[in-house]
Amino acid sequence: MTYQVRLLPADVTFTATEHESVLQAALNAGIAFPNRCQVGACAMCMCRKLSGEITYQLEPMLTEKEQAQGWMFTCQATAKSDLVLSMD
Numbered sequence: 001m002t003y004q005v006r007l008l009p010a011d012v013t014f015t016a017t018e019h020e021s022v023l024q025a026a027l028n029a030g031i032a033f034p035n036r037c038q039v040g041a042c043a044m045c046m047c048r049k050l051s052g053e054i055t056y057q058l059e060p061m062l063t064e065k066e067q068a069q070g071w072m073f074t075c076q077a078t079a080k081s082d083l084v085l086s087m088d
Helices: 022-028 064-068
Strands: 002-008 012-017 046-051 054-056 071-073 077-079 083-086
Touching: 002 022, 012 022, 012 077, 022 077, 064 071
Parallel strands: 002 083
Antiparallel strands: 002 012, 046 071, 046 083, 054 077
């Protein structure tokens, strides 16, 4: 499956498959997405999920409160639906 990912506030849209991380999909689309380690340790790729469904192969190093607030590691998350993400 292929999903649309909308990145705010830049209002940029790219596609992601369920077989690639959201970060990798952004980089493949030529988007300069902040990242460093690509394994969920540095938190540079963290952003807030405003809508949509994601999944992780391994549980992220986020507290339940952070997850409830929508924070996610794009380097570890894969899309399970269309997404709206905020870099603010």
